[in-house]
């Protein structure tokens with residue numbers, strides 16, 4: 001299908017982009033376009049103007065920052081996969097990124113676009129939650145920092161205001177000696193998660209001493225499962241404990257049921273991916 | 286609301302008048318008659334429309350022509366040089382990596398992107414790399430063989446014909 005007419009401008013700099021967005025004329029940002037263009041084609045989105053931010057240098061790239069990483073919003077998944085910094089330190093991000101869509105999607109899609117779009121089945125929001133990332137947002141009005149846990153607010157809903165750009169994501173280091181993993185069960189055609197779990201653990205003599213756990217694909221947004229993560233601490237992650245953690249992870253969560261998977265099946269998958277992700281992370285310690 | 290856009294395609298500069306909403310695949314096919322780039326779906330999933338954008342496999346149905354300005358585009362028409370098929374095209378021919386041929390241009394371009402970054406991929410890596418290219422005919426087995434043969438050829442040795 002063909003999108004409705006719109007105007008298109010390329011931002012010449014970050015400042016130029018912020019100025020355009022401050023205009024309040026319903027301008028929509030486009031980065032890789034891999035969420036937005038399908039919406040335009042189905043006419044589910046009909047913005048009057050697109051602002052292309054792909055060429056803004058400050059928005060892409062991965063660099064060391066406070067012993068962790070700073071990842072520019074317009075960094076493609078391909079560039080994440082090619083990054084030695086990510087590969088060496090954040091297995092959870094490598095796991096998730098290599099499973100996003102397909103090569104073509106990863107070549108064009110950006111981490112910031114995926115995060116700003118906030119598809120409830122996207123892989124990266126869960127990863128950023130488990131890692132305790134924080135997001136730098138900017139508009140003509142000023143800068144602010146929003147923690148990942150406050151950023152995702154519902155289906156396609158985030159803390160971003162209309163005139164705001166996501167600039168980058170700051171990922172803190174893993175706990176010393178810690179390890180991480182992401183496991184999802186995918187919807188076969190698109191690769192989106194029916195259920196996905198991102199885990200960071202630290203162990204001492206086979207006993208888990210720290211754990212952070214986040215899930216995606218199950219409800220209207222990715223979420224941290226803090227009570228469930230606590231159940232794991234002090235255990236050796238035996239099968240019974242993993243069962244209990246998997247069940248606790250979705251307690252009180254309104255689980256989605258749709259044409260891809262009924263809610264009961266997703267609940268079952270949640271326990272499966274939580275168990276597998278925890279095991280995978282522990283095996284990497 | 287048409288505007289002039291300059292696109293560099295297969296090493297040649299083209300100037301086309303397009304609306305911002307025009308998809309790259311439409312411009313390639315309908316304005317420039319480069320019909321080797323196919324359209325197989327409406328959902329960004331089949332990969333028949335794959336071209337290389339700065340060397341990276343890209344779905345031209347999910348890219349606006351205006352986004353492609355300033356980038357190098359390679360389509361299937363740009364692979365053969367001086368009447369010689371690209372080693373990947375040759376390998377698809379030799380290994381019977383196609384039947385109807387509908388997926389083939391996109392498949393070949395994705396496989397070239399793979400070998401450019403990974404000259405000696407395992408079978409699993411080849412299969413992972415063509416996840417975004419659906420083939421309704423071959424069952425993928427001969428495509429994998431073709432990529433393996435092309436990998437050898439592109440590292441220096443000629444593609445061997447098998448009976």
Ligand SMILES: Cc1cc2nc3c(=O)[nH]c(=O)nc-3n(C[C@H](O)[C@H](O)[C@H](O)COP(=O)(O)OP(=O)(O)OC[C@H]3O[C@@H](n4cnc5c(N)ncnc54)[C@H](O)[C@@H]3O)c2cc1C
Nearest residue numbers: 031032033034035036101109110113114122123166191192
């Ligand atoms: C076939 C297919 C399969 C896919 N499979 C998966 C999958 O398995 N897992 C998964 O997680 N995702 C999947 N995706 C989605 C993909 O990850 C996203 O489309 C991509 O990350 C979005 O990034 P983009 O740069 O293309 O965003 P765009 O489409 O350009 O933008 C998306 C939204 O974010 C806004 N935006 C973009 N950048 C910024 C910014 N810096 N600041 C503020 N707002 C911004 C835009 O205005 C728009 O609303 C798939 C997509 C396709 C087409």
Ligand code: FES
Nearest residue numbers: 325331332334346
């Ligand atoms: S035409 Fe199917 S992915 Fe582009």
Ligand code: FES
Nearest residue numbers: 384386420421422
């Ligand atoms: S050869 Fe027919 S679709 Fe692949």
